Amino acid sequence: MEARKKVAAYARVSTNSEEQLTSYEAQVDYYTRYIQAQGEWDFVKVYTDEGISATNTKKRDGFNNMIADALAGKIDIIITKSISRFARNTVDTLTTVRKLKEKGIEVYFEKENIHTLDGKGELLITIMSSLAQEESRSISENVTWGQRKRFADGKVNMPYKHFLGFEKGTDNTPQIVPEQAEVAQLIYRLAFYRKSPSYIATLLTDEGIPSPAGKKRWRPNTVESILTNEKYKGDALLQKSFTVDFLTKKIKANEGEVPQYYVENSHPAIIEPEFFDLIQYEIKQCRERGLWKSCAYPFSSRIICGHCGGFYGPKVWHSNSEYRSRIWQCNEKHRGQHCTTPHLTEAEIEAAFLIAFNMLLENRDEILEAYEEVIEALTDVSDLDAEQEQLQSEIEIVVEMIRKLIGENTQMAMEQAEYERKYNGYCARYEEGNKRLAEISELRMERIVKRAKIRICMDRISQQENLVTEFDEELWYSMVDYVTVYEGKSMVFTFRDGREVKLSADVWRVV
Template sequence: MPKVTMIPATINPLTLLPKVAAQKRRVAGYARVSTDSDEQFTSYEAQVDYYTKFIQSKPEWDFVKVYTDEGISGCNTKKRDGFNSMVSDALAGKIDLIVTKSVSRFARNTVDSLVTIRKLKENGVECYFEKEGIFTFDGKGELLITIMSSLAQEESRSILENITWRQRKSFADGKVHLAYKRFLGYEKGEDGRPTIVESEAKIVQLIYRLFLDGKSQASICRCLEDLGIPSLGGKEKWSKTTVTSILQNEKYKGDALLQKSFTVDFPEKRMKPNEGEVPQYYVEGSHPCHC
């Protein structure tokens, strides 16, 4: 009989770290809140402070940093700079373990969550979700994450549906909300309703008068620039698009057409112009006009 000698494994196949060496794991935290409110900001600060101390308290861990995203929705990971930077650093070999509050803090999109976790796992990077007590290198980790991510995604869908319902109820009641920062001639009054900004109203009236005199949008832009009137963004140049939007916007005559666009999919939250798919509401005399 041949003599067989077993040579023990020296590398952990999941962490890719030597089994024998007492090498510390490089650990990063991830904190995210989904709105910019003061209450959520406090939660955001608390998360950063907590995970900094939590990671530094473990003698077997080396603290890397806490990656953060503030005021960003969790339904999709594309716009989360902190999250993407963390994943990039992890794949570059700078992180061994990522610690975060829960599956829903990581991603509320099941596909995004699983794809990212698998990519990290293939590169020897583990994630730990504290609330659920899940380590992704654990055999049951992926099944639990799939379930938890699906629940979080459905919760997010339910929240979006409730928000949409409240918005449409508000539309049906004729309640008008203006994006004042991008709307020339109006500001929010003390009673919460739109009030006219006289200096800006004169610009709007001039644009309409020039148009009624037969001027094109390009000619109107040149006239405004020659008079030294800055655009809404404070720029010297006016764009034809801005002038056209002012000429076509019913709000300048005191009316409002509500639900001009709507959300067509989840979780991307992609907006689409309303071409009859959902009801619209036309409110006459909803606020003072520039007449």
């Protein structure tokens, strides 16, 4: 049986005139009766503010008490007459709605017939975000608006004292600090090797490399912020945070309350854009597949059991004798899985890799000759870009139609059944377009990442003129995506560019 909902309402009028007070009393009576009449609801109370201007939420004790009670778990649903009655401005409304939504608390705007927790509530937030720009101009100090104007003009500013790799140049634009840029490049290279932020932070601390703030100890979140900051590829997302109130100077992360601006090629890049995108994909994969749980060894999270699909992990044999060695076997064997795949010594893995990589080298000329053609065929994104542009244009039109519809419903009497039909239709188009945009974004990223992987592999192959005779850890990291082991010690090497090399046990055991 579904739990009963705790429901409250909010009523406010702007002046103390007798006419407004009558309206105010009517609202209180209406919402009290309405909520109590619903069998599945428990009436909390009607929170009120009378004779108070909407321009300052600090003076609205009823509103503030209601939000505090809701966040304390005393309210599940808040009903109010309209968006304009709820908070002092678009930014306030949007901030409050998001705060409540995080706690699973719904706001129902009766006049606009909008529920913030349903799928269309997200659309409301998007529409409100698009409205926030002009409103924020009127409620911000001139200095704040001036800063936003600089953002709109694409002028980049950085916290240089705490930003690794850049300093303010003579023309007030970011310029690269070479020795710091090398550290940033090392961090990205280690991430490409699938080393976790914790591992990288420990390594940098042990090497005595100062953090961006000049401290001896690196923290994982510092590493992760460097790995995900678009400024390292020469772009800039501006206004990631904003000042909520110019009096308190409170700053919060921008979740759509005020406009953001993305500027491409705004300054020199430390990391190649294509490689940066590859790292974002690698980070996502590592999180989803748990590849960061074990990254201390080159073979960690790269050897897969062909029987159950689990990862191979290291085990120490003869730990207290001169025959001590580290072997690799399926982790699932220790969890009751009766896998038929064998264990492997590190020498066996290294030997098999040398043969697999050298088999690629033997076909190097043929591979390199088709290099550009293969990249173009596999990674062209022009079709996706065209569809993305068309969809974005259509979504903008739909959003404008919804804004217009909501405005008409607010300002004049509309047949609510007709309003609901149009509103739901527009929302369906919006959601369908956004769903397809997300699919396109994912497909586009996959193709860009594939292109980056192919180029990295091709570069390594072109640089290697002779067959490899010794195991090279960096070569392993650069080339191998994963290795699948089967019964009898046969293996399939899947390289980062998607190529596969199959080795029977007889082929590689002769080494």
